[in-house]
Amino acid sequence: xxxxxxxxxxxxxxxxxxxxxxxxxxxxxxxxxxxxxxxxxxxxxxxxxxxxxxxxxxxxxxxxxxxxxxxxxxxxxxxxxxxxxxxxxxxxxxxxxxxxxxxxxxxxxxxxx
Numbered sequence: 001x002x003x004x005x006x007x008x009x010x011x012x013x014x015x016x017x018x019x020x021x022x023x024x025x026x027x028x029x030x031x032x033x034x035x036x037x038x039x040x041x042x043x044x045x046x047x048x049x050x051x052x053x054x055x056x057x058x059x060x061x062x063x064x065x066x067x068x069x070x071x072x073x074x075x076x077x078x079x080x081x082x083x084x085x086x087x088x089x090x091x092x093x094x095x096x097x098x099x100x101x102x103x104x105x106x107x108x109x110x111x112x113x
Contacts (some may be wrong), residue, residue, distance in 0.1 A: 001060055001077065001113055007039070009113045010062055013080065014041045017053060017093065020105050030103035032084035045101040053093065062089060066096045075112035 001009075014036055021034050022042070031046025041053040052065040057075035062073040062080055073080040073089045089108035097105045 003057060006075075007055065007059045007111060009075065009094065011061050013062060013089070013110050014039065014053060015040070016108050016110055017041060022066065024103055024105040028103050030101055032101050034102055043097070045052065046086070047100075048098060049073070051093075051096055052102060062091060064089070067100050068096065078111055078113075080110055081113045 010032065010057045010102050017034050018034065018041065021032070024030075025032065032043065036042075039055040039057075043051040043053070045051070049067050050065075052063075054063050055061075056063050056072070059072070060074065061083070064071045064073070071087070071092060073081045074083050075081075081087070082083045082089075082092065088110070094105050094107045
């Protein structure tokens with residue numbers, strides 16, 4: 001996949017994650033704030049920790065950094081799959097948010113090219 005296609009797909013994924021966070025915050029009293037700038041989604045949790053989701057253009061991957069560790073996701077058969085396992089981005093991110101930010105987020109489908 002060329003750089004332009006990757007950036008477009010990764011940005012669409014980050015936008016969908018942001019929409020899911022907004023929807024979860026509407027019905028939650030969780031202390032959480034998030035921002036999306038230049039391909040970096042920063043989720044600030046109430047305990048002052050962060051979860052960072054960003055596009056890594058050179059490797060054509062989406063990277064996630066959380067208290068529990070880091071994950072790299074690559075497009076594979078229409079899904080963002082962890083390069084060190086077979087986890088998908090959406091379910092894994094939902095688990096990280098529940099554990100670290102104490103919020104339940106229903107992640108939409110996060111298709112990859």
